[in-house]
Amino acid sequence: MRIAIGGFMHESNTFAPLPTDLSRFRDGSLTYGDAVIPSWQEAHHEIGGFIEGGRRFGFTPVPVAMAWATPAGPVSDEFFDHFTDALVTGFRLARAQGVLLALHGAMVTPRHPDADTEVLRRVRAALGPSVPLVVTLDFHANVSPQMAEAADALVGYQTYPHVDQRQRGVAAAELVARAVGKAVRPVCHVAKPPMLLNLLGQDTAREPMAGLMRMARAMEQQPGVLSVSLMAGFPYADVPEMGASVIVVADGDRTRAKAAADELANAMWAVRERLNVPCPAPEEAVRQALACTHLPALLIDLGDNIGGGSAGDGTVLLAELLKQRAKGFVVTLHAPSAVAQAKDAGVGGRVEVKVGGSTGALHGPPLTVRGTVRSLHEGRWVEVEPRHGGKRQNDQGHTAVIDLADGNLLVVNTLRTPPFSLGQLTSLGIDPKHVRVIVLKAAVAYKAAYAPIGGTIIEVDTPGLTAINAARFEYKHIKRPMYPLDAS
Structure with a gap:
């Protein structure tokens, strides 16, 4: 047959x-x-x-x-x-x-x-x-x-x-x-x-x-x-x-x-x-994360969920973490130009990079940060466990890890890659179990990888192409009525 x-x-x-x-x-x-x-x-x-x-x-x-x-x-x-x-x-x-x-x-x-x-x-x-x-x-x-x-x-x-x-x-x-x-x-x-x-x-x-x-x-x-x-x-x-x-x-x-x-x-x-599940706004969510004793705290950037088609370069939570003087966070952003600058500077070099803004201000305005290039990578790894999406061979493109001081790391990559595997960080020499706060641009799919090591999960009502609140979108072609947009 x-x-x-x-x-x-x-x-x-x-x-x-x-x-x-x-x-x-x-x-x-x-x-x-x-x-x-x-x-x-x-x-x-x-x-x-x-x-x-x-x-x-x-x-x-x-x-x-x-x-x-x-x-x-x-x-x-x-x-x-x-x-x-x-x-x-x-x-x-x-x-x-x-x-x-x-x-x-x-x-x-x-x-x-x-x-x-x-x-x-x-x-x-x-x-x-x-x-x-x-x-x-x-x-x-x-x-x-x-x-x-x-x-x-x-x-x-x-x-x-x-x-x-x-x-x-x-x-x-x-x-x-x-x-x-x-x-x-x-x-x-x-x-x-x-x-x-x-x-x-x-x-x-x-x-x-x-x-x-x-x-x-x-x-x-x-x-x-x-x-x-x-x-x-x-x-x-x-x-x-x-x-x-x-x-x-x-x-x-x-x-x-x-x-x-x-x-x-x-x-x-x-x-x-x-x-329908409610969740806090960015300022309150970061405040909760910094008060957590059960670590790492996972901040779920719902509005910039790469697995839902978003840009992966939203700066809303990064800006809020810096504003609240967080220590010990890891944020991953899609930022090809920042990767290029890091490669030019080399490991140990100082850089000033602008990240975000590929979709206008929808996911937050562009943000300028300064730091030291900690490491450079090709961005490939193999996932052997069952994970959302089922992929074994993974590639986030050329990747740089930038040390922003105070234990804060910014990971920038050249291929939009949803956080479905711990390998996205471990392949860079980052142990997520020993990080205080991790920003994940996801909704639920990350849980297969991160829930076993996540201390506290905080889902955040951020703006963007994948915002959790459907009322943020202007639907023109769906069939109506449609709950919860219309009266039940």
């Missing part, structure tokens, strides 16, 4: 000015044909799960192509057409009995506000109606009912931070193998309650989301139910399909799939107010 595998993954923030083109995918991961296997087979990612599924369920994976880029603005139509054509051509030439496809579910292009559905439409047209097509989706997918029409089954991650990606890939592999062998006939239904969930409420270890996930897992034990996926959605995409959803895959029974999906969607709606 031959099963073609591929993926096209991007989380597109439509409020972000930075477009995602070919160069951004090259900075992330872009592989074709046989190169997919060595790049992804050991990763804690669904592509790795697809490959493992071949060994478990007796099929030969036929690698076609895989593209992944750090979240940012919409994907260019030129790259979208190129890579979708590569997938379609590869799947057609593979002459496989089934297809496994990894999509994010929140990809947007200028021409395609629901770009993942457009990928599925083109793939299905190439495969014909009889070839089983099983698709994995990120927990933050903005799922459209049209996805369920094009694919035989949709399987979403069920953890946030995403540490179950490989397992969900294995589950998808089992489904496609059973479908090819005629052991099951998967059919899919999508229910969409009119809800926008802030990212803190999406944390699957936090109630009431944890209870909803227990309900989803119990539903999977019901006769005839093959898979249940509760999907939180991606709130930073101003597109018609933005919002939460429930996907149920049943064995040949669409009525059963719809009933289960509606039941879980209604349960989500019932706890909607509890899924």
